[in-house]
Amino acid sequence: MERSVLVVGSGVAGIQASLDLADKGVIVHLVEKDPSIGGRMAQLDKTFPTNDCSICILAPKMADCYGHPNINVLTYSELIGLDGHKGRFKAKVLKKARYVDESKCTGCGECLVKCPTKGIPSEFEMGLSTRRAIYMPFLQAVPRVATIDREHCKHLTEGKCGVCKKVCKREAIDYEMKDAVLEFEVGAVIVATGFDVWNPMVASEYGYGRFPNVFIAMEYERIINAAGPTSGHIRRRSDGGEPRTIAFIQCVGSRNVQLNHPYCCSVCCMHSTKEAMLAKEHKDDVKTTIFYKDMRACAKGFYEYVVRAQRDYNVEYVNSDATVQEETEDHNPVVSFDVGGRSVRKEFDMVVLATSLVPRATNAQLSKVLGVQLDEFGFIKSKDRIFSPVETNVPGIYVAGYCGGPADIPESVAQGSAAAAKAAETLVEARVFA
Amino acid sequence: MSEIKKLIDETGAFDCVECGKCTSVCPVAKVDTKFAPRLIVVKALEGVDTNLAQEKEMWSCTTCEICNKMCPYKVDFTGFIQGLRSQAHDAGNFPVLSQAGAVQTMQRIMARGSKQNRLGWLTPDLRVKEKGDVFFFTGCAVQLGTIYYDRAVELRQTPASIVKILNSAGIEPVVSNDEVCCGHDLIWTGEEDLFIKLMDRNVETIKRSGAKTVVFSCPECMRTFEVDYQEFLGDFDFELKHISEYIMELVGEGKMHFNKGDSKVTYHDSCRLGRHLGIYDSPRELLDEIGLELVEMPNSREKSACCGVNAFANCSEISKKLQHDRIVEAIETGAQAMLTFCPKCVVHFNCLLNSPKSMTENEKLKIVVREFGNAIAERLQEGG
Numbered sequence: 001m002e003r004s005v006l007v008v009g010s011g012v013a014g015i016q017a018s019l020d021l022a023d024k025g026v027i028v029h030l031v032e033k034d035p036s037i038g039g040r041m042a043q044l045d046k047t048f049p050t051n052d053c054s055i056c057i058l059a060p061k062m063a064d065c066y067g068h069p070n071i072n073v074l075t076y077s078e079l080i081g082l083d084g085h086k087g088r089f090k091a092k093v094l095k096k097a098r099y100v101d102e103s104k105c106t107g108c109g110e111c112l113v114k115c116p117t118k119g120i121p122s123e124f125e126m127g128l129s130t131r132r133a134i135y136m137p138f139l140q141a142v143p144r145v146a147t148i149d150r151e152h153c154k155h156l157t158e159g160k161c162g163v164c165k166k167v168c169k170r171e172a173i174d175y176e177m178k179d180a181v182l183e184f185e186v187g188a189v190i191v192a193t194g195f196d197v198w199n200p201m202v203a204s205e206y207g208y209g210r211f212p213n214v215f216i217a218m219e220y221e222r223i224i225n226a227a228g229p230t231s232g233h234i235r236r237r238s239d240g241g242e243p244r245t246i247a248f249i250q251c252v253g254s255r256n257v258q259l260n261h262p263y264c265c266s267v268c269c270m271h272s273t274k275e276a277m278l279a280k281e282h283k284d285d286v287k288t289t290i291f292y293k294d295m296r297a298c299a300k301g302f303y304e305y306v307v308r309a310q311r312d313y314n315v316e317y318v319n320s321d322a323t324v325q326e327e328t329e330d331h332n333p334v335v336s337f338d339v340g341g342r343s344v345r346k347e348f349d350m351v352v353l354a355t356s357l358v359p360r361a362t363n364a365q366l367s368k369v370l371g372v373q374l375d376e377f378g379f380i381k382s383k384d385r386i387f388s389p390v391e392t393n394v395p396g397i398y399v400a401g402y403c404g405g406p407a408d409i410p411e412s413v414a415q416g417s418a419a420a421a422k423a424a425e426t427l428v429e430a431r432v433f434a
Numbered sequence: 435m436s437e438i439k440k441l442i443d444e445t446g447a448f449d450c451v452e453c454g455k456c457t458s459v460c461p462v463a464k465v466d467t468k469f470a471p472r473l474i475v476v477k478a479l480e481g482v483d484t485n486l487a488q489e490k491e492m493w494s495c496t497t498c499e500i501c502n503k504m505c506p507y508k509v510d511f512t513g514f515i516q517g518l519r520s521q522a523h524d525a526g527n528f529p530v531l532s533q534a535g536a537v538q539t540m541q542r543i544m545a546r547g548s549k550q551n552r553l554g555w556l557t558p559d560l561r562v563k564e565k566g567d568v569f570f571f572t573g574c575a576v577q578l579g580t581i582y583y584d585r586a587v588e589l590r591q592t593p594a595s596i597v598k599i600l601n602s603a604g605i606e607p608v609v610s611n612d613e614v615c616c617g618h619d620l621i622w623t624g625e626e627d628l629f630i631k632l633m634d635r636n637v638e639t640i641k642r643s644g645a646k647t648v649v650f651s652c653p654e655c656m657r658t659f660e661v662d663y664q665e666f667l668g669d670f671d672f673e674l675k676h677i678s679e680y681i682m683e684l685v686g687e688g689k690m691h692f693n694k695g696d697s698k699v700t701y702h703d704s705c706r707l708g709r710h711l712g713i714y715d716s717p718r719e720l721l722d723e724i725g726l727e728l729v730e731m732p733n734s735r736e737k738s739a740c741c742g743v744n745a746f747a748n749c750s751e752i753s754k755k756l757q758h759d760r761i762v763e764a765i766e767t768g769a770q771a772m773l774t775f776c777p778k779c780v781v782h783f784n785c786l787l788n789s790p791k792s793m794t795e796n797e798k799l800k801i802v803v804r805e806f807g808n809a810i811a812e813r814l815q816e817g818g
Binding site for chain 2: 204205210251255256257258259293294320321322323325336337338341342343345
């Protein structure tokens, strides 16, 4: 009988589940593969339908999580093994060496500006800016400690350099650090590993990767963010100019039977509406157009949000799927679409693709480790979609957030709380029957 | 109306969500403001137009299938058009055919079973058999090369080139004087009854030869066997193979060698070989094997542009525009020649290149468009 729970993934769903459990007095081991907790929500600029600053509302929860006496946050770590059964699982976690002592590093950032190995695409900024070999993924990263990327570090690959060690006044750099395998017992497991962004380069009709001014929505979220690679100025990839016309194309790769993503991603009607509004807030003379298949603004306040975009932000909605097959000489993408059965082409300064959000590529491996089933698309399967939405086929393992299927932030939070409640129930049962 | 309902069922048209993605990629819709793939399907779905068979727009479709490939819901628009054309033909709605329908007339004559000398191209140095494992379906390249002698006379060499290639690997293919046109153009202009006659004759000829593999050079013949014949007759017990796939197998077995060339070419994925049959890689591997440097056009593989005409129906200024755009794309790659397996693409592109310069308004339209099989045969190593 274990009064502790393992939470895999520290996006908003994992954070919510961890805090709920920890507040109940349960010990939580929160495992995150990246150097910081926060997940996808930390990358977003604003949230719909309230236009709250995403990181501003998430960061306090991240800090609560890290500072909570009942939560053991294991960043830069991966779950590699799980044995046992409900009430008594034995988890094996690989804690990758970050070559920085978490207990000593204060996040002063001295090493980050001195490291000579530059030009590595930043994962957090969707490759739109670069980082160095020693880095913190973003400004509000939790824990606020640096991480050395072993693939690029000159000292770790060639035995040269050593600049970061020299400049670190706290002597936190430890090149001798080794990967460690931690083992602990838990009573229940919550999986909240989130989603991958589908790469539209495989569908040549959208011109992504071929035309510089075609972006994906996650890139756009970073571009409009004040802390992002362009300090919040919307800039074209080709010339750095600010666009005056932006097209948003919906359902790129989702609701697509040919690609085996027949599901609706459930967020792009709303996030594109938000992104179009924000463009206007950033610069008043921007004209935005959203090309959509069907408007699925179904939750509370969502449709009103769309109406507000049309009325107050002059966002134009065109009911047609669209493709980008050509660009002009000055790299303006040309969008083709259908107006009542007529093919129309229109030039825009920038195009943003609302790409499908797909199951993590690592789900197959994770399902083997956990023994949980995946659904036909690769999401983690619920035991029963109606009455047991957060339970999996394995008793004692629960699922929350996008890794179980399309969900927006409020839904992910609700599922995080639901999974926490279910996990707590498991611990009580374990105590009664032990 | 029940026939339309059947068609809606068979082609998955009911799944259409009217998103318009097909329109945005359709080459015809880009030029012809009256045409869009989904419009015809939507009219059928809504049941508004009970006289769909009289619709003239269906003949504008080049059946290039880019809409099928791009449709998120896998609606078979091209299949819908094919079915509709059959109904149109019965209702007396005909397309305008090029050369007063010379090609269709030839096919109708063959369907009625007149005497023919289909193997006139066979020279004594070529080794062929009457029965054997490998049947080479020659197609109508020779006839097309004769009708269109002014623009694609090289097509008369194609079957001989293919036999020469096969001979060099020690293969003596079966060729037959009883072979007739596959009927591709007839089924795409709605003449299903005559098409069935051609189909039955061809399948019987192949069965009689005892062949286990049928090799095609013409993408249209292969598509007709693979899709249309098997739809009528069920799966064949012989294998269908495109010459590019077959040669690459023989190369892999070390049975074939080529003199390496050094020119730069571009490759045009004909719709039948590419989108209809999914064969994109073997022609490219083959180019590499014969030492020709491939420069890709921006619109290649599943996004390949269209040659503008299907089954010689409704050739118009729209077809010319599509051909013009494709040729410009090919010239911009800097290649000396554009190769393609489809004899009709060769005819259509050369039609544009040979037309009076005042019509194309462009003096610079200069590139060689060649049939792929002939280009391979030229690179064969003697005794290889």
